[in-house]
Amino acid sequence: MDILTLAANNLLSPIILSFALGVAAALARSDLSIPQAVAKGMSIYLLFAIGFKGGVSVADHGIDATLGLSLLAGIILSFLLPLIAFALLNVMSGLSRLDAAAVAAHYGSISIVTFVAGTSVLESAGIASEGYMVAVAAAMEAPAILSALWLISRGDSGRKMENDLWREIMLNGSIVLLVGSFIIGMVTGQEGLAEIESFIVSPFKGVLCLFLLDMGLVAGRGLREGGKVMRPGLLAFGVVMPVIGSVAGLGFGVLLGVSTGGVMLFMVLGASASYIAVPAAMRVAVPEADPSIYLTLSLGVTFPFNLTLGLPLYLSVAQWATGG
């Protein structure tokens, strides 16, 4: 499939259209909304399912050296990307040091829904990927926060990392659930999967549609409220940075010699920006940074870009780079 067909297929999938419906409804000020408890319930379902399936896949294929190296690569990527993002923001936007560092943290970390959408594009295309990429995703959630805090402390020596914060970040619900269900999947393997397959495999894409409807609603509301902070430089950053992140991911993926699907997922992880773990950490550690900037940028600009254009682009490049 060439990239245009891929992009068209992707744009017209129920998943993307559900997201678009959410954005449109929010921009039109419809009162359509998904209760917070239901949204959280769906996110728990998705994390559990994606972690479990990743673990089962690792149980099938065994643990090899690449797993450890991939984890390491993910951690390095997560540490490095905020530095690039920070430098880029200094050039492209007029953000204050604090705001820029807070935004930068988001781009080193990852968005698990973008990752899920990526695996779903791979599935549709019938391309396999390493099951442990889920673990790489989990490993990339937190390091970026450290980088950002280091960037900030350079300029403000009075500020030091709160004792509790680090524990809070490492043990935040989404990491624990992802890693926990990954381990459960690894331990129970195909036998465990067979028991709960009709819960975590068959309805998965449908739940993802409703979840993306919700994310569209939240992103649309964010654009309505936070759109005024989106100056052109910032907007451009929200599109340029994921492309840079994906190139970094491409480099690591090719270097490690993972499969075509693995390379694509490395690109997706590099490209995606956090909107759950990092915002929460930033509110605690850098309350002076304006949340509407990083939330709007991550959820309102980069997420839709990755979802619509990024994914087919990354897949095409991964196929080209691996000859797959």
Add this chain to the structure above:
Amino acid sequence: MDILTLAANNLLSPIILSFALGVAAALARSDLSIPQAVAKGMSIYLLFAIGFKGGVSVADHGIDATLGLSLLAGIILSFLLPLIAFALLNVMSGLSRLDAAAVAAHYGSISIVTFVAGTSVLESAGIASEGYMVAVAAAMEAPAILSALWLISRGDSGRKMENDLWREIMLNGSIVLLVGSFIIGMVTGQEGLAEIESFIVSPFKGVLCLFLLDMGLVAGRGLREGGKVMRPGLLAFGVVMPVIGSVAGLGFGVLLGVSTGGVMLFMVLGASASYIAVPAAMRVAVPEADPSIYLTLSLGVTFPFNLTLGLPLYLSVAQWATGG
């Protein structure tokens, strides 16, 4: 199948029995209850699924002239029925002008759950229907409100339609979700359906059971609290009006030459009374009208009547009228 078998089959289906369980539990003052967030989550699921499936069915059969005419017929029906209901209420009940108009609005609009239950009866009987009937349902939600407001303004020239209200009605969550998922289904067609079938098709009836359990609980609670406003005339109206509405629907359906299933669904739409969109609009536009009257009538009398006796009746008549 003759009408008695149909009625018996219908009364003993898990769906109806779940509703009955809810009513019984509420009347017995059990503390059984379904959290609001879960109830809303189920309604979002049902709207998304029914809209999507309708859209896919239109994608399969193509758009023809009848679609446009059916939409038009639905809108006219929704405008007309409140006038009939209003006249009938003046004869049968001692309601004030405002209360009568508010009640009338409900009977011009539709109940999507009754519609869903209707499609489910059709499925069990193996009878096809036009996919676009979902769009007709969406189109019938709002016009009745205009009729009612016109009825009110005739008697009270000082009252005028609030600016925001009309937008609010047209863009209310259930209309947006129904129409949105209808369009998504139409765009993605069978291919999209295949991706999310095991989410929106297989578990559909089961979710409907739990949803009807909840509606039974709410209706039962309403009957307990609001039962005292239900004088005989009003009660009779709650049973007579749906029959009249179904006859009107029958007329339009036969005139348009839709299928047996389509005629039955036209009857269901005519017969059913709103309990989400219209009550909300009435609270804003006619706060003086007593909500316990229209909610008890719509949810506590007409809904159970349609669900239990109405549906098999309408199907029999539709079969007789179309010779199907």
Add this chain to the structure above:
Amino acid sequence: MDILTLAANNLLSPIILSFALGVAAALARSDLSIPQAVAKGMSIYLLFAIGFKGGVSVADHGIDATLGLSLLAGIILSFLLPLIAFALLNVMSGLSRLDAAAVAAHYGSISIVTFVAGTSVLESAGIASEGYMVAVAAAMEAPAILSALWLISRGDSGRKMENDLWREIMLNGSIVLLVGSFIIGMVTGQEGLAEIESFIVSPFKGVLCLFLLDMGLVAGRGLREGGKVMRPGLLAFGVVMPVIGSVAGLGFGVLLGVSTGGVMLFMVLGASASYIAVPAAMRVAVPEADPSIYLTLSLGVTFPFNLTLGLPLYLSVAQWATGG
């Protein structure tokens, strides 16, 4: 399968591992949590599904004399066990009369999730059981409360049963839903099951995993907070009492001549301790009793014991006793 293989299989099932994940996350003070509405929604789903399936199974096999006798046996068991538990607590723990009676009530009643996990172990082992055991479970929820109140009133003649309380206990949501869906299943039989099978059968185990994750989180939080009240004598009681209860269940099961699966479920019902219906009744009737004692004991000690070691033990003993 010998008992060790059974125990190992059980310990490494996704269900148990999900519970363990929840406990571990709570003990590590992760912020992982499942919204209350979602947890309640899942419990409603499980009760509805287990009741319905039990009813269908009775519809298949017909009602016989053993059903009535089993109900009676369950009620007697529920009345008797609190007396044993109370005597044991007087010997093993230094609890006050009120606290001891409140704890005792929990052990006469049952835990429906333990019951569900038991049926799931039976299924995995391919062993059938009587469908009406669900009804026995429902019948055992309440009598234990009466025993406990009688134990208390012996020492405090001023205290008398509140008028409303009895109705509240008998009509509590879980009993009504369990009995109601049991009846629906019995009425609609295989035909009804076929309609909603892909909702209540296929995804059942997966939902159970997430539900046990939640119970692990709540139990872990309880252990963290309530752990300090758990003196050795009390802890020992939490393990000894379920074994005694299971022996009592074994006696009744063998006496009644039910199947191997039926005997195992009788043991599970005897062994399990309530953590929903009874705590609520105790808060109303005996507010002076410390809830952290009975909640920690029931949910934090006995429930995990039954889930991990108890279930395979009870199954082995049931197989040995029935020669099955």
Add this chain to the structure above:
Amino acid sequence: MQTHNAKRVEITIEAIMQKRLTDALTAAGVTGYTILPVFGGSGRSGPWSREGQIGRASGMVQVVCIRRPEDVDELLDAAFAVVERHIGVVCVTDCQVLRAERF
């Protein structure tokens, strides 16, 4: 805007006792109250949170009742009879209300 003196009584009580409390308030002549959900808290019986809970034994609600000052003692007597043996907090504040005819 014309306002009238009233008392705002806020009763934090176990959810399981809610109906008993509002029944007692109604019996004491109270014509209206509002119930707020409570997310968690802490007291002599330790901290608790409603997250993940399915039982009705844990969990509290806040019943807010606005009443004319002269009728508050009757309300407090009724409330106290219910909360007496139970955990919970009763707190009374002076306030002004619009539309006094409603209270």
Add this chain to the structure above:
Amino acid sequence: MQTHNAKRVEITIEAIMQKRLTDALTAAGVTGYTILPVFGGSGRSGPWSREGQIGRASGMVQVVCIRRPEDVDELLDAAFAVVERHIGVVCVTDCQVLRAERF
């Protein structure tokens, strides 16, 4: 700790009217408010509970707005214009706040 006099206005109103009320408050110069969910209640129009409800017609919210004493009358006028024809309760309490520059 330095505190400043202020008024705490608590408006219990139908959820469906929430946006209209906060728009009116904003138009009256209010710079902040907090919205609390309401679980149920009772009044002249009878008891209600939000459990199991999916419609927006039933259900209330509490809008809490803290403001300088001198600006409260303007707030009450704006609120009254919205709640006038609707069910609901407005209750004003004297309070002290930290960080007065925020109000």
Add this chain to the structure above:
Amino acid sequence: MQTHNAKRVEITIEAIMQKRLTDALTAAGVTGYTILPVFGGSGRSGPWSREGQIGRASGMVQVVCIRRPEDVDELLDAAFAVVERHIGVVCVTDCQVLRAERF
């Protein structure tokens, strides 16, 4: 009914700061507090609603703490240290409580 003077302190704060606040209150000798969910609101940092949110970064809670008047300053100092750099509102009201021995 015998009542006792007390102060009701209501702190509206980001959910993410809840534990830090209640830890600080406990350290300042507070023996009880109640946490109310907040549905949405508006302030200098703009309007927000908790609907559909899954992140913990957005969302606020209200911590209500009733205490003897003489101990309130200590409470406010502790609360202020936490909310100082954060968004949120602290509001103190005079009140009367039953069962003073609890506070």
